[in-house]
Amino acid sequence: MSATGGARRMEIHNVTEDIVLDAVNEIFDEIEREGKADRPCTCFQCRLDTACYALNRCTPRYVVSSRGVARAETDSIEKQQEEADVVSLIHEGLQKIAKSKRPHFEHQSKKEAPHLAAGPVFNFPTIIGRIFDGKTFSPLADIDVFLLADGKLAPMLDANFQNPYRLVTNTAGTFSFWPKPIAAEKEGIERKFEFAIAAAAPGLEELRHYFEITIVSEHEAATSFSMQRTYKIQDLYLFPPEDEQDR
Numbered sequence: 001m002s003a004t005g006g007a008r009r010m011e012i013h014n015v016t017e018d019i020v021l022d023a024v025n026e027i028f029d030e031i032e033r034e035g036k037a038d039r040p041c042t043c044f045q046c047r048l049d050t051a052c053y054a055l056n057r058c059t060p061r062y063v064v065s066s067r068g069v070a071r072a073e074t075d076s077i078e079k080q081q082e083e084a085d086v087v088s089l090i091h092e093g094l095q096k097i098a099k100s101k102r103p104h105f106e107h108q109s110k111k112e113a114p115h116l117a118a119g120p121v122f123n124f125p126t127i128i129g130r131i132f133d134g135k136t137f138s139p140l141a142d143i144d145v146f147l148l149a150d151g152k153l154a155p156m157l158d159a160n161f162q163n164p165y166r167l168v169t170n171t172a173g174t175f176s177f178w179p180k181p182i183a184a185e186k187e188g189i190e191r192k193f194e195f196a197i198a199a200a201a202p203g204l205e206e207l208r209h210y211f212e213i214t215i216v217s218e219h220e221a222a223t224s225f226s227m228q229r230t231y232k233i234q235d236l237y238l239f240p241p242e243d244e245q246d247r
Helices: 015-034 044-055 066-074 076-099
Strands: 126-133 144-149 174-177 190-199 207-216 230-232 236-238
Touching: 015 044, 015 076, 044 076, 126 190, 190 236, 207 236
Parallel strands: 126 230, 126 236
Antiparallel strands: 126 174, 144 190, 190 207
């Protein structure tokens, strides 16, 4: 299955996202300049988390053309009120994020995004699947799922995607991985990559599911999630040992 292809991406833009991201950076930069000892974390990830908090509570405004962007800029009165609301949400969000920082980050680099290979790369899709108990057909929880490449843990794009992935009850056995892009010699090279999903649970046999993904190298690393760039694995099951199944 190729990770490329699909329908041509439609050029739709949410201007509210621009307003929120600009305001987040301005507010966090000002916090850094003040340099107070009790200031909240201003790292790249906390900025993203705060932006997501605000965006999930803002009304999106979509435009299709450059004229639409220009029109959005000229609505000055409405824009001023919108920006005031955004600033309020950002301050609310940064306080909440500061109290529950993500545990998988160093929270040191300020505005730096994760380092990715430059130049032509193989961009991996987001790998998604589900794991069930083969005896009860219920989703598994409280176990670790591993994505292996060449027998080792596959490195992830960033710490938002952990490997191993811990299954929790409210995700109904669903796991997801986003492998880190790797350098390619040039753009347009097709290559197969071999992976394995591994998991184990008490009283059940260990699972090892092998699969391949065919990818064509691209000009640069893709860092934005897209449903067009996903690889869905068939539902997987962990079964009791054979002697228990025969009872």
